[in-house]
Amino acid sequence: MTDTRTINPTVERPHAGMDGGLPLLVLPFLLGGGIFAFSQTMPVIGVALVLLFLLISAGFYSLQPNEAYAITLFGSYVGTDRKTGLRWILFWYGRKKISLRVRNVTSETLKVNDKRGNPIEIAANIVWRVKDSAQALFDVDDYVAFVNIQIETGLREVASHYAYDHAEEGEPTLRAHAEEVGDRLQKDLQQRCNVAGVAIDEAHLMHLAYAPEIAGSMLKRQQAEAVLAARRTIVAGAVDMVESALGQLSERGVVTLDDERRASMVSNLLVVLCADREAQPVVNTGTLYG
Numbered sequence: 001m002t003d004t005r006t007i008n009p010t011v012e013r014p015h016a017g018m019d020g021g022l023p024l025l026v027l028p029f030l031l032g033g034g035i036f037a038f039s040q041t042m043p044v045i046g047v048a049l050v051l052l053f054l055l056i057s058a059g060f061y062s063l064q065p066n067e068a069y070a071i072t073l074f075g076s077y078v079g080t081d082r083k084t085g086l087r088w089i090l091f092w093y094g095r096k097k098i099s100l101r102v103r104n105v106t107s108e109t110l111k112v113n114d115k116r117g118n119p120i121e122i123a124a125n126i127v128w129r130v131k132d133s134a135q136a137l138f139d140v141d142d143y144v145a146f147v148n149i150q151i152e153t154g155l156r157e158v159a160s161h162y163a164y165d166h167a168e169e170g171e172p173t174l175r176a177h178a179e180e181v182g183d184r185l186q187k188d189l190q191q192r193c194n195v196a197g198v199a200i201d202e203a204h205l206m207h208l209a210y211a212p213e214i215a216g217s218m219l220k221r222q223q224a225e226a227v228l229a230a231r232r233t234i235v236a237g238a239v240d241m242v243e244s245a246l247g248q249l250s251e252r253g254v255v256t257l258d259d260e261r262r263a264s265m266v267s268n269l270l271v272v273l274c275a276d277r278e279a280q281p282v283v284n285t286g287t288l289y290g
Contacts, residue, residue, distance in 0.1 A: 012134040015071045015079020020086035023056050058091040066100045068133045080133045098137060102129045109207055112156050115163045119211035124155050124185060127202040135197025143196045150192040158185045178205045
């Protein structure tokens with residue numbers, strides 16, 4: 001891979017043509033003078049005026065907001081005109097239009113491996129614009145294709161630094177920390193696209209999923225973890241309720257429990273509170289000790 005830091009960047013500099021109003025006003029006089037010269041049998045003057053009319057006409061160009069023209073002279077970059085409206089420059093200057101408008105690109109869905117090596121599908125939405133017309137036109141072959149390739153490369157690179165989910169404690173994941181991942185992707189793309197004179201304004205993940213070949217297994221894993229988490233919550237709540245019940249019974253003197261009776265009550269209460277099904281009442285006509 002070529003180290004783009006060794007490229008001597010072309011820096012945009014202003015080079016304004018002139019307002020096209022005055023040359024536009026001159027054109028009718030040149031054309032009229034040429035016609036008059038031909039009618040008065042002065043062909044040399046007529047040809048000269050018509051030729052001057054054509055040369056001046058060749059120097060007109062127009063710019064809309066957020067557009068620019070890069071001006072060149074015999075292959076050398078001269079400057080960039082960003083002034084809107086009808087513009088004019090000497091005909092021997094070359095001109096190349098470039099859009100400075102914001103562009104919104106959604107990448108193709110890529111199949112990559114996350115930090116743990118799990119195959120995942122990922123896509124991102126990137127908002128970018130040209131900030132330096134000279135670099136965009138003269139430092140890369142095709143700046144649009146260049147940005148698209150860098151988006152794919154940067155997305156693969158960033159995805160490899162994060163687990164999809166279930167990371168180590170405190171470690172960010174693609175699923176739970178999409179904003180942080182987007183910020184890192186934006187910074188990475190900005191560094192990659194500086195050589196093309198492109199500014200990356202926003203980067204957000206648009207699609208994130210396990211690859212089809214492991215999606216079923218990962219879904220079962222997520223369901224199992226959800227069940228375990230629910231069980232932990234139920235057990236913790238049940239323990240608190242049993243502790244509260246025993247404490248209130250002792251404080252109010254409702255019943256005096258020895259260790260064995262206390263253990264039996266705790267067991268029965270936990271079974272009732274943690275069971276998946278409703279408890280079935282049983283009438284005990286005997287005693288705890290038979």
